[in-house]
Amino acid sequence: MSTKLWAGRFNKGINDEVLKYTATTETDQRLIKYDILGSLAHIKMLEKCKILSTHTAGKISNALIALYRENENNNLTLNVEDEDVHLNIEKMVINLIGEDIGGRIHTARSRNDQVVTDTRLYLRQAILDIKELLESFSSSLLELASRNTESLAIGYTHVQPAQPITVAYWYTAYASIFTRDCKRLENTFNSVNQSVLGACALAGTSFNIDRLYSKSLLAFDGLIENALDATSSRDFVIETISSLATIMSNLSKLSEEIVTWNSFEYGLLDIDDSFSTGSSIMPQKKNPVVAELAKGKVGRVYGALIQILTTIKGVSLGYNCDLQEDKPMLWDAIDTVRSTINILHQHVLTSKYNSKRASEMSWKNFTTITELANWLTKEKDIPFRRSHRITGELTNYLMKHGLDLRSHSEVNQFLSKFDIFISKEKLSNLTDPLEVVKKQISVGSTSPKSVLAMIDNLSRQLADTKSFTVSKLENIKICEAKLLQKNL
Ligand code: ARG
Numbered sequence: 001m002s003t004k005l006w007a008g009r010f011n012k013g014i015n016d017e018v019l020k021y022t023a024t025t026e027t028d029q030r031l032i033k034y035d036i037l038g039s040l041a042h043i044k045m046l047e048k049c050k051i052l053s054t055h056t057a058g059k060i061s062n063a064l065i066a067l068y069r070e071n072e073n074n075n076l077t078l079n080v081e082d083e084d085v086h087l088n089i090e091k092m093v094i095n096l097i098g099e100d101i102g103g104r105i106h107t108a109r110s111r112n113d114q115v116v117t118d119t120r121l122y123l124r125q126a127i128l129d130i131k132e133l134l135e136s137f138s139s140s141l142l143e144l145a146s147r148n149t150e151s152l153a154i155g156y157t158h159v160q161p162a163q164p165i166t167v168a169y170w171y172t173a174y175a176s177i178f179t180r181d182c183k184r185l186e187n188t189f190n191s192v193n194q195s196v197l198g199a200c201a202l203a204g205t206s207f208n209i210d211r212l213y214s215k216s217l218l219a220f221d222g223l224i225e226n227a228l229d230a231t232s233s234r235d236f237v238i239e240t241i242s243s244l245a246t247i248m249s250n251l252s253k254l255s256e257e258i259v260t261w262n263s264f265e266y267g268l269l270d271i272d273d274s275f276s277t278g279s280s281i282m283p284q285k286k287n288p289v290v291a292e293l294a295k296g297k298v299g300r301v302y303g304a305l306i307q308i309l310t311t312i313k314g315v316s317l318g319y320n321c322d323l324q325e326d327k328p329m330l331w332d333a334i335d336t337v338r339s340t341i342n343i344l345h346q347h348v349l350t351s352k353y354n355s356k357r358a359s360e361m362s363w364k365n366f367t368t369i370t371e372l373a374n375w376l377t378k379e380k381d382i383p384f385r386r387s388h389r390i391t392g393e394l395t396n397y398l399m400k401h402g403l404d405l406r407s408h409s410e411v412n413q414f415l416s417k418f419d420i421f422i423s424k425e426k427l428s429n430l431t432d433p434l435e436v437v438k439k440q441i442s443v444g445s446t447s448p449k450s451v452l453a454m455i456d457n458l459s460r461q462l463a464d465t466k467s468f469t470v471s472k473l474e475n476i477k478i479c480e481a482k483l484l485q486k487n488l
Contacts (some may be wrong), residue, residue, distance in 0.1 A: 022083045024085070024327070033068065033072075034118040035085045035086060035089050035118045035236055036068045037218070038118055039064050041218045043060050043474040045210055049207075049209055051209065058486075060102060063096040063102065065484055086111045089101075098148055107207065109260055110200045112319040113196050117195070117218070119192065121195065123237075124472075125194050127187065127192060128476075130191075131182050141175040141178070142459055144168075145451065153165050153166055154362055154365075161362065163436075167353045167355065174254055182462075185243055186465060188243045189472065191236050192219045195220035197218065217483065223314055231319050237311065238305075238308055239435055241308055241333050244334065245333075248297070251341065251344055252298045257289035258271065258288055258347065271291075271347070290347050291347065364398075364404060372430050387443055390420075398414075408427050
């Protein structure tokens with residue numbers, strides 16, 4: 001007869017190919033810790049509800065704690081014969097303390113509520129870890145910003161030089177993006193951190209269990225009440241991967257800027273030698289491979305999103321084996337996001353923006369001409385549309401003659417056709433890129449004053465999201481420590 005824990009109903013063992021095809025022991029490796037913690041909470045609940053005696057619960061808990069410690073020392077291997085982490089751990093407990101006692105661990109539960117419990121426990125930790133990485137990245141960006149409020153950069157639209165900005169403004173934009181990603185992760189955490197334990201197979205149980213108790217033992221914030229929903233739904237996985245995909249999309253924006261700005265043609269960003277590789281044939285090459293790869297890896301996470309959406313589609317209520325395909329790409333997405341945030345954080349810290357080059361490009365590309373048009377409207381009461389046309393024609397004229405806005409006499413001569421006179425000082429004040437940056441006074445603009453205000457606001461938002469992370473991590477730590485206390 002088969003040695004499976006569910007063997008009773010079968011006349012022969014499982015086909016090897018079928019076992020390989022259906023087992024999840026490899027994927028489940030990272031769920032071991034959480035499977036044990038979930039089991040510990042379940043046992044404590046069964047004891048509280050007097051479904052298990054204190055003696056039995058104590059014995060099972062101690063066996064689980066011993067396995068937990070073994071796993072910490074990497075001495076626990078899941079046996080593919082036992083299909084998944086749940087059956088493996090149950091079998092290990094039975095092997096340690098015998099079936100009379102160990103065989104009671106699976107009272108009033110099912111693998112169907114176990115697997116969702118494990119995944120949620122694993123995910124909430126992963127979400128907080130990723131959130132912490134993003135928070136630290138955002139803090140570094142704000143720190144860099146505060147030191148660069150007067151360092152000139154060039155802002156693009158349509159990948160064409162548009163208006164002058166500061167390096168600080170650019171850093172602050174990413175700090176703003178990543179802080180929003182952190183808030184999104186907070187919402188994702190709240191969806192994930194819900195208890196399904198005690199839902200059992202699909203219909204609940206006739207044992208008089210206390211689901212709210214096991215929920216609080218595991219520091220879940222709420223309960224997915226309907227047992228059929230609790231065991232069947234994977235929308236929390238979709239939500240998680242969707243948040244991860246959004247983070248990757250934002251990281252890819254940054255990576256694209258690193259790659260292009262680092263090129264000779266732009267010459268705006270110097271990247272550290274330790275973040276680039278050379279060519280096997282072209283000795284002169286220094287390639288921005290980290291940022292290139294970060295963009296490439298976005299495909300994995302978007303792929304995971306499409307995969308989970310497709311896998312979940314049309315799966316009826318009640319556990320279906322389709323659902324076990326929710327994890328492999330989820331794990332990969334988590335690992336990818338984690339390593340990408342980490343490496344891009346270091347990448348940005350070790351790269352240097354070239355403000356001199358930005359200044360030269362600003363002049364050559366007339367990035368401050370909008371301010372001249374603004375001046376015509378503000379000071380000469382010319383309708384903006386006409387100011388736009390005059391300064392557009394001026395641009396055309398100067399470009400044709402290979403000049404730029406530093407050529408005062410030509411500018412003045414051109415404007416005199418419209419009865420406009422501009423002094424040398426005024427012209428330079430209106431067209432010098434850094435001066436123009438300083439003139440931007442609207443909320444959220446690029447001037448040092450606005451940027452400093454944004455740094456302040458973002459620092460406050462970041463402090464809020466950090467305190468969320470810290471308090472949730474602390475709750476998790478306390479809950480785990482309590483579950484691991486021996487009670488015999
Ligand atoms: N290995 C399964 C998964 O990852 C969990 C157990 C499913 N339950 C079952 N009755 N086969 O989704």
